[in-house]
Amino acid sequence: MKKQKDIDGVLVKQIQSGKKDALALLVKRWHKTFCEKAFWLVKDADVAKDIAQDAWSVIINKIDGLKKPESFGSWALRIVYTKSLDWIKANKKLKNNLDDYNFKNTVITEDENSNTAIKLRLLKALKTLPPHQQMVIRLFYTQEYSLKEISVMLNISVGTAKSRLFHARERLKQLLKT
Known part of the structure; x- marks a missing residue:
């Protein structure tokens, strides 16, 4: 463990002195750990990758101010942890807003092919999707947000938003076919 901290310390000092190659080594050493830590918290692999990427942006911008280079691991993992919690909080607020729609099951008394019946079948099918997919569908179609706006709200990449949609x-x- 001490040896790992020493290696991190040397790499951070090299980065602080302007050696950009050291950053690639640091990323190689830590990126998988960041993704795993974020996944452990958010339980979504795509989101975890996005969080790790966001964390690297913060780390790169603030690494020059790191006073104890050997403490890089705990410092960087704290950034990943904070980013993950931020995503969870944003997700929870959004979920609460979407729950306000409170789509209830109602008895279909009209013709099975009527507009109302189709909407009810669609809403029932929508409720069976995973929450992250429900969120993107509802934001895109009912709130008419763009994929870029959705990606900002959910703190995910535009590609992840497209994929979920x-x-x-x-x-x-x-x-709906069945």
């Missing part, structure tokens, strides 16, 4: 649509197609 695509997978949610595909799953809804399957559910």
Whole structure:
């Protein structure tokens, strides 16, 4: 453990003195750990990767101010932890807002192909999707946010938002066919 801290300390000192190659080594040593830590907290691999990437941005911007280079590991993991908690809080607020819609099951008394019946089947299918897909679908279609706006709100990449929207649509197609 002491040897690991010493290696980190040397790499951080090299980065602080302007050697950019040391940053690549530091990323190689720590990126997987950051992703695993974020995943442990948020339980979503795509989000965990985004959080690790965001953490690296903060680390790169603030590493020159790190006074104890050998404490890089705990310092950097704290940044990942904080970013993960921020995502969870933002997600919880958004989930609470979406829960206000409170889509309730109602008895269909009209023709099965009526507009109301179709909407109710769609809402019922929507409730079976994973929460992260429900969120993107609802923000995109009911709130009419763009994918870029959704990515900012959920603190995910635009690519992740697109992927979630695509997978949610595909799953809804399957559910509505049956």
